[in-house]
Amino acid sequence: MNSPFHRAGAPAKFDRGTFDLESASTSLGPPPDALSTAPSSRRSFLQTIAGGTVAGLASAAGLEILKPRPVLAQSTLTPDAALRELMEGNRRFAAGRLTAYEQDLAVLRQHTIEKQEPFAAVLSCADSRVPVELVFDQSINHIFVTRIAGNIATSEIIASLEYGAAVLGPKVILVMGHGGCGAVKATMQGKTVPGQISALYPHIQLAVNQAGSDLDAAIKANAKIQAALLRDSSTVISALVKESKLKVVAAYYDIATGIVTSLE
Ligand SMILES: [Zn+2]
Numbered sequence: 499m500n501s502p503f504h505r506a507g508a509p510a511k512f513d514r515g516t517f518d519l520e521s522a523s524t525s526l527g528p529p530p531d532a533l534s535t536a537p538s539s540r541r542s543f544l545q546t547i548a549g550g551t552v553a554g555l556a557s558a559a560g561l562e563i564l565k566p567r568p569v570l571a572q573s574t575l576t577p578d579a580a581l582r583e584l585m586e587g588n589r590r591f592a593a594g595r596l597t598a599y600e601q602d603l604a605v606l607r608q609h610t611i612e613k614q615e616p617f618a619a620v621l622s623c624a625d626s627r628v629p630v631e632l633v634f635d636q637s638i639n640h641i642f643v644t645r646i647a648g649n650i651a652t653s654e655i656i657a658s659l660e661y662g663a664a665v666l667g668p669k670v671i672l673v674m675g676h677g678g679c680g681a682v683k684a685t686m687q688g689k690t691v692p693g694q695i696s697a698l699y700p701h702i703q704l705a706v707n708q709a710g711s712d713l714d715a716a717i718k719a720n721a722k723i724q725a726a727l728l729r730d731s732s733t734v735i736s737a738l739v740k741e742s743k744l745k746v747v748a749a750y751y752d753i754a755t756g757i758v759t760s761l762e
Contacts (some may be wrong), residue, residue: 572617572667577745580617580669585758587635592756598637606638616642619659619668621724623649627753628676634758642668648681648720649673650701651727660734663744671728671735671744674758675721676751682706682717718761721748725762 575583590596619642620630630643642662644655651659651673662668675682684691685702705720725748728735738744748761 572615572669575617575669577669577742581672581745581747581760584618584620584634584636584641584670584672585760588633588756588758590635591633596632596635598631598635601637603638610639614639614642614666616640616662616666616668617670618642619644619662619671620674621645621649621651621655621659621671621728622674622751623647623676623679623681625676625679627678628674628751630674633751633756642666648679648685648698648702649675649724650681650698650720651724651731652701656728656732656735659728660732663738664734669744671725671746672749672758673721673725673728673746674749674751675717677714677717677753679713679717679720682720683713686711686713686716718748718750721750722761724748 587598617640618634618636620634621644622628622630624645624647628645630645631637631641634641642659644658644662646652646655659671663671681698682702682705684695685699686706688699690696701724702716702720705716705723708719708723709716725746729739729746730736735744735746739746749758750761751758
């Protein structure tokens with residue numbers, strides 16, 4: 499198998515950097531020894547071949563790019579460990595200590611052509627201030643992401659997450675509301691809006707009923723309600739949860755601090 503998570507004979511834990519070096523050395527650049535003994539050379543090498551533009555943007559934004567860190571193989575992760583991996587990634591993001599861009603994106607793309615094996619799924623709002631992979635310091639093949647205004651569990655979103663859960667095997671689904679969510683605010687205000695925007699309202703109304711005029715409370719209530727909906731109304735997801743193969747967790751993203759907190 500070609501995925502970095504499922505190389506034949508690969509140990510349960512391995513270093514993303516090691517994978518990058520082994521793969522890169524066959525076709526793209528200097529031998530592993532040269533790279534592993536010269537971190538700064540390797541860094542510039544990877545930035546050049548894999549993400550010069552992105553890395554440049556990250557640097558421009560004041561984000562520090564660090565050495566790769568160990569990651570667990572998807573097949574051996576527990577739901578709690580998968581959640582921990584997400585939260586640790588978020589702590590790196592919030593601290594401006596990103597590592598995901600150290601990975602060789604070209605190699606990751608090559609090794610995930612046949613299949614994807616995300617260790618986590620996230621249901622988040624479409625809001626442009628919530629860039630999911632960045633928020634959790636993850637890269638290609640790591641997170642199965644569904645996004646919709648208000649992070650609501652519509653039939654189509656449930657179908658997408660059921661596909662993810664049943665076929666791709668993520669160990670955790672994080673339902674993430676965020677500060678200043680316009681969809682929750684609009685539902686709260688209940689104003690007449692053009693087009694089909696108000697189609698979002700019924701999905702969010704229960705949270706607004708629970709929270710009254712407190713926007714932040716409504717956003718958090720909404721994340722919990724949508725998470726419960728996934729757990730209870732999806733036969734696919736609820737079965738995996740009962741078998742302890744999957745965990746569904748509501749969370750809140752603070753757009754000011756960059757910090758994600760679990761609501762459960
Ligand atoms: Zn939103």
